[in-house]
Amino acid sequence: MTRQALVEPSISYAVERSARRTIGLYVERDGGVLVRAPQSTTDERIAAVIKAKQKWIYRAQARWAALNPQHAQREFVSGETIYFLGRPHRLDFRLDAAPVVLLEGELFILRTADRPRAESLLRDFYRSAGQDRLPELVQMHSVSMGLTPARIRIQELGHRWGSCSEAGTLNFHWKAMALPLEVLHYLVVHELAHLGQRDHSPNFWRLVEREMPDWRTHAKWLDFHGAQMTL
Numbered sequence: 001m002t003r004q005a006l007v008e009p010s011i012s013y014a015v016e017r018s019a020r021r022t023i024g025l026y027v028e029r030d031g032g033v034l035v036r037a038p039q040s041t042t043d044e045r046i047a048a049v050i051k052a053k054q055k056w057i058y059r060a061q062a063r064w065a066a067l068n069p070q071h072a073q074r075e076f077v078s079g080e081t082i083y084f085l086g087r088p089h090r091l092d093f094r095l096d097a098a099p100v101v102l103l104e105g106e107l108f109i110l111r112t113a114d115r116p117r118a119e120s121l122l123r124d125f126y127r128s129a130g131q132d133r134l135p136e137l138v139q140m141h142s143v144s145m146g147l148t149p150a151r152i153r154i155q156e157l158g159h160r161w162g163s164c165s166e167a168g169t170l171n172f173h174w175k176a177m178a179l180p181l182e183v184l185h186y187l188v189v190h191e192l193a194h195l196g197q198r199d200h201s202p203n204f205w206r207l208v209e210r211e212m213p214d215w216r217t218h219a220k221w222l223d224f225h226g227a228q229m230t231l
């Protein structure tokens, strides 16, 4: 058995070659990626497999990180992981960075001098990302569901991900932008459905299900991982 760490855009992984016949990919509890491969497998072949499975790896890593309570203790230091649209990104504080939050690939780049206010800068970043992206998602489902909100707001909602006011305003928590896109869709469908049915009665869930037959998967994901999806 040999272990080596290779680096493929932001995923580092260990390789164990053995007498097995197929390549197996494992994301371990600490988020580490392990590849088990037949002796004859080339490094290139393994890199290609990692690349093809990138999405799955990120998702699996996000799952483990979400379950790992030490991530709840945020320090806002370089290398720390935060989630954006369901994918882990690393904080990268740089002396010469611009006085804004810059999202570059898998990095959130901030100026070192801004570290004390990193939390509020990131919160603003999520809020404006929500303002950019949520109206489009709402519009898309609004058309197919035949339910139109009066307006959309992105704000601090405490422990709720979203809400629907009497006046037909859909509110979304800024931290919803940390969620995977498909879960964000579910959130949008859920709040839009409240325009047709205020409570969580069977009629409400029928509205949700008509628009999103697999809503249960996303609702479950949110129950299980939601609490950890924060700054």
Ligand SMILES: [Zn+2]
Pocket: 190, 194, 200
């Ligand atoms: Zn609801």
